[in-house]
Amino acid sequence: MKTFYASITAAIAFAFAAPAQAVPTPYAYPGIESSVQYDFFAAATGEVLAYFVGSDADYTTRIALLVNGVDTGIHGLDNQTSVYGQMLNFGSVNANDRLVFKLINVNSPTVGPFYSDKTLNADGRNHIYAAQYGGDSAIPAGFAVGFEDLPNGGDFDYNDENFVFVNVARAPSDVPEPASIALLLAGAAGFGVSRRAKRAGTK
16 A cells, blocks of 8 residues: 555655656757747737757856847746746737847857847858747747857757747748748749649640
């Protein structure tokens, strides 16, 4: 009986200590720099929230936000002390405000900062990968963003620091991901075959 109660107690403790952590979509081409120029904006008037997902980096970093080019002054979610699902509120923004995420290196200030807009990075490299995230029991749906925290992009696996941002959308002008490009090309090829078949039928 004691063993039974011990097992139940352990199961309950595990359930509360370890919420479901569905990992945001990993980068599909590790070792290759992402070719996407990410542009983000506020999806609606309201607060922009950041949720900590995880980190495998040795550097101590914090996340920050620029709204229409101006730093909010709110920095946080230290990657060495934050826990999964911990939230940082960047405050209110207006719909369509331009948003740029900024990764600050705390213990080596000469490294970085690195921005979601690669044109702002001193090395000119893309330090983020982003994908929509459906959410889980600890983190709501939003945009999952993975950072590279080393100069020149590091190893381009985009998992040094990971966050989910809420009330964020990508600009329609963003370059499609490789999978989207492949889909477009397949559609164009199918359209071409269809047109050739129609022409052949009219001869």
